[in-house]
Amino acid sequence: MKESKSLIHPSAIIDPSAVLAAGVSVGPWTIIGPGVEIGENSTIASHVVIKGPCKMGRNNQIFQFCSIGEDCQDKKYNGERTYLHIGDDNVFRESCTIHRGTVQDKSLTQIGNRNLFMVNVHVAHDCVIGDDVIMANNCAAAGHVKISDRAILGGFTAVHQFCHIGTSVMCAAGTVIFKDIPAFVMSAGNPAKPHGINAEGLRRNGFTPESIAQIKRAYKIIYRQQLSSEVAIDKVADMVVDTPQLEPLLLSLQLSTRGIIR
Numbered sequence: 001m002k003e004s005k006s007l008i009h010p011s012a013i014i015d016p017s018a019v020l021a022a023g024v025s026v027g028p029w030t031i032i033g034p035g036v037e038i039g040e041n042s043t044i045a046s047h048v049v050i051k052g053p054c055k056m057g058r059n060n061q062i063f064q065f066c067s068i069g070e071d072c073q074d075k076k077y078n079g080e081r082t083y084l085h086i087g088d089d090n091v092f093r094e095s096c097t098i099h100r101g102t103v104q105d106k107s108l109t110q111i112g113n114r115n116l117f118m119v120n121v122h123v124a125h126d127c128v129i130g131d132d133v134i135m136a137n138n139c140a141a142a143g144h145v146k147i148s149d150r151a152i153l154g155g156f157t158a159v160h161q162f163c164h165i166g167t168s169v170m171c172a173a174g175t176v177i178f179k180d181i182p183a184f185v186m187s188a189g190n191p192a193k194p195h196g197i198n199a200e201g202l203r204r205n206g207f208t209p210e211s212i213a214q215i216k217r218a219y220k221i222i223y224r225q226q227l228s229s230e231v232a233i234d235k236v237a238d239m240v241v242d243t244p245q246l247e248p249l250l251l252s253l254q255l256s257t258r259g260i261i262r
Contacts, residue, residue, distance in 0.1 A: 018037070024038050027047075027064070033069075043062065045063045066094070067096075068096075069098065082107040082109075087131070090114065093121075096123075112130045117139075131150070135153045144161050145162070148166050148167040148168075154170075155173045165177070176192060215246060218236050236253065
């Protein structure tokens, strides 16, 4: 264990093979197992359990009672060596549970940078979380879920396995998601239904009024003109030529495997 310039509480239990970079602090009664790497200036509160193989970047904050890198809940899991990779500047609030991957997928659960996981969030095996995502209290993502950059999931949102959530999506509290949500779309309900585009989120992320107007136009093509999916995708693809900001929306349509919310 490397703990140069780190603050480790004497009651913490840290495996000798764990690698803690400079500036890492570990609170009382926390357990860090073998195969764990924690980057510079990360803060691990009390009563946290981190299990490897798990590699974590710098400046992450893990609050009390989190379980990070535990074996997954998939009944096919049979003790294989699987992984969890976490980027930089993430916040895991109290009682989050983040599980490693399975060999049936890529053996990897992956979390990007600057994400906020509020109280009691669950990220299951083989999930891929992008950057700047917010998952509010009691959100749950089942196995193999992909959540793209800047998505916001309101409290108690539940995401079915293998669903994809596009960039800058916003889900209302209590949304239950059984199909993919295209980029930029707002959703609510059980099951999730589309409710326009996330215009305010787009403005905050630097989209021009002209680009937002084109995204609204594309939304109407997808949801208001009663077109087949193939025809709608072709029409949006034609728009991308003049409005490249539409490309994430087009890709989320083209790559959907479960179909999109309607």
